[in-house]
Amino acid sequence: MAADQEQEQEQRRRLLDVASRFPLPTGCRFSYGTAGFRADGATMAPAVCRAGILAALRSLKLAGAAVGIVITASHNPIGDNGVKIADPDGGMMDQQWEPFAAALANAPDPDALLQLVLQFVKDEGIPLGGHHTAQVLLGRDTRPTGEYLLDAALQGINAILGAQAIDMGILTTPQLHWMVRSKNKGIKASESDYFTQLINSFRRMLELLPKDKGGDELAKKLIVDGANGIGGVKLEQIKAELSGLDIIVRNSGKEGEGILNHLCGADFVQKERVTPHGFGPEDVGVRCASLDGDADRLIYFQMSSSSDNKVDLVDGDKILSLFALFIREQLDVINNNGSQVDKSLPARLGIVQTAYANGASTQFLKGLGLEVVFTPTGVKYLHKKALEYDIGIYFEANGHGTVVFSEDFISQLESLSNDLSSQAANCSAQYHAAMRLMAATQLINQAVGDALSGLLLVEAILQYKRWSFQNWCELYSDLPSRQLKVKVVDRSSIVTTDAETKVSQPSSLQELIDKETANYTQGRCFVRPSGTEDVVRVYAEASTQVEADSLAKSVAHHVERLLG
Numbered sequence: 001m002a003a004d005q006e007q008e009q010e011q012r013r014r015l016l017d018v019a020s021r022f023p024l025p026t027g028c029r030f031s032y033g034t035a036g037f038r039a040d041g042a043t044m045a046p047a048v049c050r051a052g053i054l055a056a057l058r059s060l061k062l063a064g065a066a067v068g069i070v071i072t073a074s075h076n077p078i079g080d081n082g083v084k085i086a087d088p089d090g091g092m093m094d095q096q097w098e099p100f101a102a103a104l105a106n107a108p109d110p111d112a113l114l115q116l117v118l119q120f121v122k123d124e125g126i127p128l129g130g131h132h133t134a135q136v137l138l139g140r141d142t143r144p145t146g147e148y149l150l151d152a153a154l155q156g157i158n159a160i161l162g163a164q165a166i167d168m169g170i171l172t173t174p175q176l177h178w179m180v181r182s183k184n185k186g187i188k189a190s191e192s193d194y195f196t197q198l199i200n201s202f203r204r205m206l207e208l209l210p211k212d213k214g215g216d217e218l219a220k221k222l223i224v225d226g227a228n229g230i231g232g233v234k235l236e237q238i239k240a241e242l243s244g245l246d247i248i249v250r251n252s253g254k255e256g257e258g259i260l261n262h263l264c265g266a267d268f269v270q271k272e273r274v275t276p277h278g279f280g281p282e283d284v285g286v287r288c289a290s291l292d293g294d295a296d297r298l299i300y301f302q303m304s305s306s307s308d309n310k311v312d313l314v315d316g317d318k319i320l321s322l323f324a325l326f327i328r329e330q331l332d333v334i335n336n337n338g339s340q341v342d343k344s345l346p347a348r349l350g351i352v353q354t355a356y357a358n359g360a361s362t363q364f365l366k367g368l369g370l371e372v373v374f375t376p377t378g379v380k381y382l383h384k385k386a387l388e389y390d391i392g393i394y395f396e397a398n399g400h401g402t403v404v405f406s407e408d409f410i411s412q413l414e415s416l417s418n419d420l421s422s423q424a425a426n427c428s429a430q431y432h433a434a435m436r437l438m439a440a441t442q443l444i445n446q447a448v449g450d451a452l453s454g455l456l457l458v459e460a461i462l463q464y465k466r467w468s469f470q471n472w473c474e475l476y477s478d479l480p481s482r483q484l485k486v487k488v489v490d491r492s493s494i495v496t497t498d499a500e501t502k503v504s505q506p507s508s509l510q511e512l513i514d515k516e517t518a519n520y521t522q523g524r525c526f527v528r529p530s531g532t533e534d535v536v537r538v539y540a541e542a543s544t545q546v547e548a549d550s551l552a553k554s555v556a557h558h559v560e561r562l563l564g
């Protein structure tokens with residue numbers, strides 16, 4: 001008993017101590033946004049330290065399962081930084097904990113922080129006091145404030161008795177998520193295990209290419225814009241082992257090559273529709289890809305003319321469409337093979353998009369007979385929805401996305417592959433389709449969207465289909481669209497519904513949007529408060545660029561007038 005009381009005292013002392021080492025500056029307020037906390041890197045230490053406390057508590061609550069912390073601000077400017085927490089399955093932290101995360105980050109003084117933690121552990125039944133272990137894996141990107149913030153996170157984790165922090169080094173966001181997921185599955189979880197899995201499954205995909213299709217070989221050259229972030233660094237490490245591809249990394253993050261996310265990266269190229277820094281006329285006609293600063297976003301592009309720097313863009317919606325076509329094709333081969341009717345693989349395939357998905361992509365996917373559903377913006381919503389299917393494919397237009405397979409589906413696929421491999425059928429189309437799906441489950445990062453693994457799956461599928469960039473780009477034509485940002489006094493005064501496609505408050509705003517939209521052919525427009533910036537976002541689509549611009553502009557005026 002006395003020992004228990006001592007432990008309890010020690011726990012309180014540690015929490016008070018760490019909170020006084022990272023005081024919250026007056027007037028500072030953190031909100032848990034679409035992807036964790038994000039702000040000027042120099043101001044982030046209190047929030048990151050408290051995220052460390054939170055991650056350790058989360059691990060304690062979940063019987064010591066490993067939880068992850070990534071220190072990154074993704075595509076934001078180099079001066080910013082942020083922190084995201086990964087749950088034991090490798091996905092984003094359970095949303096039910098977000099209010100506590102925000103309250104903890106904003107606790108005004110050490111005593112308030114202690115009381116908050118004590119109340120929370122009581123409510124949640126978390127075994128505080130050092131009798132149980134907790135484990136937190138940490139990773140960070142290449143930002144200059146990363147090391148200092150990593151130390152703040154370590155101090156936060158170490159303030160919880162029984163918690164162990166493991167620094168996994170400088171990583172892409174999806175690498176850390178993959179490590180957390182693998183560790184909790186009891187499989188090898190180091191960086192070299194991650195690379196081996198990617199390289200081997202990519203090789204298997206190429207070994208399974210149809211030999212009899214004919215036609216031109218796909219150009220092997222691929223130029224990757226690494227956004228001067230961590231993704232380019234990692235790709236440089238493995239590119240020599242990727243047979244069948246000739247990868248050139250630009251904006252690779254090497255000293256002197258440029259500034260993180262500045263005039264480069266997936267966010268820049270997708271929004272501006274121009275070439276990133278470091279690309280020029282000699283690259284016309286070459287397949288190119290862009291990653292974002294922490295390599296969880298992927299887009300493709302190609303320059304079509306040397307007279308300007310405009311690009312043809314393949315965004316997340318088209319990557320999703322490519323994955324959907326490929327997976328559906330393999331399922332069709334497996335299930336419609338006349339000679340093996342007894343061997344089928346029933347699978348519910350679901351496509352998950354947000355309101356930002358280009359309307360043409362949704363129409364294309366629905367036209368294929370696929371089930372398409374919508375969630376609010378943010379991977380945490382999309383991923384969760386995708387898990388409801390045997391195979392769930394989700395992407396945001398900006399290039400965040402992945403494919404998830406249910407455990408049940410994977411075990412059925414495994415047993416089907418085993419059955420077929422032991423029969424004369426092992427050279428059949430059905431067997432190859434099953435093997436391709438198996439390789440895809442290994443290649444794609446099922447924890448979270450991953451630009452590196454996504455890129456390799458794209459490349460394998462393009463080779464499988466013998467599609468050039470142009471073939472892919474012409475799958476459907478994007479509807480012209482426009483995104484605008486509006487500064488308002490309080491963006492939280494806008495409340496949305498129906499996966500953010502409608503405004504419920506102020507109600508007069510939705511009436512105005514409807515009235516404006518009705519004036520345009522193929523018009524679609526919605527507004528929502530951003531979860532990462534202090535702005536209201538306006539999105540509009542219409543049959544011409546001029547109309548999309550004009551619709552966005554008139555709705556932005558209404559937002560300004562009502563809330564500015």
Ligand SMILES: CC(=O)N[C@H]1[C@@H](OP(=O)(O)O)O[C@H](CO)[C@@H](O)[C@@H]1O
Pocket residue numbers: 034035074356377378379396398400529530531532533537
């Ligand atoms: C329109 C848009 O691109 N929104 C982005 C952006 O969220 P906002 O809540 O819109 O600020 O950042 C998120 C995190 O990176 C990303 O998931 C999302 O897609």
Ligand SMILES: [Mg+2]
Pocket residue numbers: 074075292293294295296297
């Ligand atoms: Mg990112």
